[in-house]
Amino acid sequence: MFKAVPVHINFLLVVGVVMAEIKVLIEGYAKQVKGGWIASSTVTLIKSNGKNIIVDPGCNRKKLFEVLKKEKLSVSDIDFVILTHAHADHTLLCGIFDKARVLNAVEIYDNDRQVEYGNFVPDTDVEIIQTPGHCVEHCSVLISTEKGTVVVAGDVFWWVESEKQIVDVEKVDDAHPLETNMVELIKSRKKIIAVAEFIIPGHGKMFKAQKKVCQG
Numbered sequence: 540m541f542k543a544v545p546v547h548i549n550f551l552l553v554v555g556v557v558m559a560e561i562k563v564l565i566e567g568y569a570k571q572v573k574g575g576w577i578a579s580s581t582v583t584l585i586k587s588n589g590k591n592i593i594v595d596p597g598c599n600r601k602k603l604f605e606v607l608k609k610e611k612l613s614v615s616d617i618d619f620v621i622l623t624h625a626h627a628d629h630t631l632l633c634g635i636f637d638k639a640r641v642l643n644a645v646e647i648y649d650n651d652r653q654v655e656y657g658n659f660v661p662d663t664d665v666e667i668i669q670t671p672g673h674c675v676e677h678c679s680v681l682i683s684t685e686k687g688t689v690v691v692a693g694d695v696f697w698w699v700e701s702e703k704q705i706v707d708v709e710k711v712d713d714a715h716p717l718e719t720n721m722v723e724l725i726k727s728r729k730k731i732i733a734v735a736e737f738i739i740p741g742h743g744k745m746f747k748a749q750k751k752v753c754q755g
């Protein structure tokens with residue numbers, strides 16, 4: 540267990556002749572209230588090889604339009620939307636991007652045309668890895684940068700607003716007890732920590748991965 544060290548940096552890197560950029564547009568939040576939750580996922584923008592990619596558009600419409608405007612992006616400028624998993628706090632707004640192809644763990648949708656794909660977002664260096672546990676079909680997004688590998692981890696890691704952001708691979712995730720498989724989730728957490736320098740959680744602040752928690 541360790542306390543996550545939040546980091547507030549954007550990554551600029553050169554991959555061959557391609558410059559890629561990763562930016563957290565909205566930091567995900569989750570707060571339990573009477574009868575339910577106030578929650579929306581972290582929204583991450585990746586620019587790779589001239590493509591604009593959104594990971595998890597979330598469900599806060601007002602905030603999403605605000606941050607896109609700030610980035611000088613219209614909804615039509617987004618080429619791909621990656622959904623780490625199907626929960627509505629991550630996926631609700633994916634339909635606003637009228638030109639985007641939508642990827643989940645195994646498929647790409649282009650309107651009603653569905654194809655399976657390999658491990659990479661087409662024409663980019665952005666890799667998708669399978670990270671089941673929070674639910675069966677959960678993936679994470681891996682981007683190699685000069686500052687190390689960044690993993691956009693969806694709900695493999697997440698915290699409620701009132702919690703201290705402590706990274707514990709065995710922390711029980713009981714928000715969706717019928718879907719969550721703790722054995723798989725622990726494996727996915729270790730897998731991400733093993734490859735990542737920085738981890739962007741589904742709800743909470745980006746943090747630096749501490750390798751020692753995944754040993755033993």
Ligand SMILES: [Zn+2]
Binds near residue numbers: 580626697742
């Ligand atoms: Zn979530």
Ligand SMILES: [Zn+2]
Binds near residue numbers: 624626673694
């Ligand atoms: Zn979820």
